[in-house]
Amino acid sequence: MKEEKIIVNNVEKVKITLDEIDEDIIKMLQKDAKTSYREIKDDLGISIGTIHNRISKMEEHNVIEGYTLKLNNEILGYTLTFLIRVNIDGKYTQEILEEITKKPEVCSVFHTTGEQSAALICRFKEPQGVHNFIRELNEKEHVTKTNSNMVLKEYKNSSIVIS
Secondary structure, eight states: OEEEEEEETTEEEEEEEOOHHHHHHHHHHHHOTTOOHHHHHHHHOOOHHHHHHHHHHHHHTTSSOOOOOOOOTTTTTOOEEEEEEEEEOGGGHHHHHHHHTTSTTEEEEEEOSSSSSEEEEEEESSHHHHHHHHHHHHHSTTEEEEEEEEOSOOOOOOSOOOO
16 A cells, blocks of 8 residues: 555645555455455465554555445335435535434435535335425425435445455
8 A cells, every 4th residue: 555645625635545465455355344364365365464454554544444234225124215316505505414414214415516406315114204204305494406216226336346
């Protein structure tokens, strides 16, 4: 892993460039975050100490931000996924979006360019939940319009994949 200091919007940041070994470690962890250091060692032919040091450094620099659980939404009853676009009066955008992020049915919140101020990805168990959520959104002061689409089929849902 190589570190390089860069300036973004007058703020000094660290840009990280991964080498092939770091990428190989990440690929294995992306396939299964429970992969043991021993399995990585056996597959990549590098020492457990090296693996530990590299993973620690990637965690320290927030290349690896955590290890999460991927739930099967359908098995848990969340069979309805909606993409909801929201228009918000400009100066209230951050306040409204921070409020929306607290809702349990909201999976992702994006502040966007274009006609809408934001896009949300939400999951629901039943149509009434969708109806209630959209009604509550439309009743919020400073929300001027919502537009929603039901997702028919999800082809991919992941973070960036190192290839």
